[in-house]
Amino acid sequence: EAQVTQNPRYLITVTGKKLTVTCSQNMNHEYMSWYRQDPGLGLRQIYYSMNVEVTDKGDVPEGYKVSRKEKRNFPLILESPSPNQTSLYFCASSRRHREVGETQYFGPGTRLLVL
Amino acid sequence: AQSVTQLDSHVSVSEGTPVLLRCNYSSSYSPSLFWYVQHPNKGLQLLLKYTSAATLVKGINGFEAEFKKSETSFHLTKPSAHMSDAAEYFCVVSDRVKDTGNQFYFGTGTSLTVIP
Numbered sequence: 001e002a003q004v005t006q007n008p009r010y011l012i013t014v015t016g017k018k019l020t021v022t023c024s025q026n027m028n029h030e031y032m033s034w035y036r037q038d039p040g041l042g043l044r045q046i047y048y049s050m051n052v053e054v055t056d057k058g059d060v061p062e063g064y065k066v067s068r069k070e071k072r073n074f075p076l077i078l079e080s081p082s083p084n085q086t087s088l089y090f091c092a093s094s095r096r097h098r099e100v101g102e103t104q105y106f107g108p109g110t111r112l113l114v115l
Numbered sequence: 116a117q118s119v120t121q122l123d124s125h126v127s128v129s130e131g132t133p134v135l136l137r138c139n140y141s142s143s144y145s146p147s148l149f150w151y152v153q154h155p156n157k158g159l160q161l162l163l164k165y166t167s168a169a170t171l172v173k174g175i176n177g178f179e180a181e182f183k184k185s186e187t188s189f190h191l192t193k194p195s196a197h198m199s200d201a202a203e204y205f206c207v208v209s210d211r212v213k214d215t216g217n218q219f220y221f222g223t224g225t226s227l228t229v230i231p
Contacts, residue, residue, distance in 0.1 A: 033219070040124070042205060042223035043159075090158065101147035101166035101209060104219060106159040 002027045004107035006091050012113045013081055021076045021110050023091030031094045032074040033058070033104070034066065036087040043090065049074055081114045088112075119208050121222035129230045134178075134193040136225045138206030141187060148189040149207040150180055153224075159205065165189065176200070201229045 004025045013019055025032065033048040035058075045058030049068040063085055065077040074093075078085060091107040122137040140146065150162040163174025170182040176199075180191045189206060206222040 035221075040223060043221040045219070092159075101164065103149070103161055103164060104207075105161075106151075108158040 002105070004091055004093055004105050006089075006107040006110050008110060009108060010111050012115065014115050015082055016080050019078050019081060019112075021078075021089060021091075021112070023074045023076065023107060024072050025074075025091075025093040025105070026072065027093065027095070027105065028071065029093035029095050029105075030071070031096065031102070032068065033092045034064070034074070034076045035090045035092065036060065036085075037090060037109075038087050046076070046089075081112075083114045086112060086114045119206050119220050119222040121204075121206050121225050123225050124223065125226045125228070127228040127230060128196045130198055131195050134191070134196045134200065134227065136191040136204050136206075136227065138189045138191065138222060139187055140189060140206070140208045140220075142208060142210050147209040148180075148182060149209065150174065150178070150189075150191050151205045151207060153203040153205065155202070162191070162204075196227075196229045198229050198231065201227055203227075 007022045030051050034046040035043040037043050044060045046060055046064050047058050047066040049055045052068055052071050055066050055068055068074055089110045092104040094102040094104045096102055118141045120139045128134055147166045149164040151159040152162050153159050162178050163172045163180055165172045165182045173179045178193045180189050182189050204225045208220045
């Protein structure tokens, strides 16, 4: 089944404790992206990747890191989480980055609470 | 600059009555437009998309949307609401951004309530 998976789905952590949220897609997509969803703000892009070893900042990159060592995986890293990073996070992928109209496929989301 | 405005943060309809969720956009190029639905505690699912073909687009679950370039709108409609339609709906614009390729811009969402 074609899908985007994220782990963990739910996470409670404390300020300053490094964490990684994994994202994996099995569709051989070039483009992958991370979003955070907050009430009243819709989805805001954190980082995106056009292909292996190519990443760039989205609209709200502060406090996050990403890597794209393999085509299928795009982990999101919070080196020192803070309470304002409490949010619902979505990973997404699409076939090609430079084709307008390509559909993004979303993972199920990771709900993060930082105490 | 590209942007997406969903004109209503909440819409409430009675079961069996029409649904209208409004979306306006701004774009420098010829965009593609999407509607996604998010049911409670679920991820985002594509309802439909417009990519410069027919301006009236039909999606899943009886939803459709019409691209109106003159009004820069892409409103989502359904003739008869069902209880299962209660969810959050997002309008999304996909546009080419110079030097960075394709980018996606999300509206802030419209929460649809269906009253029995």
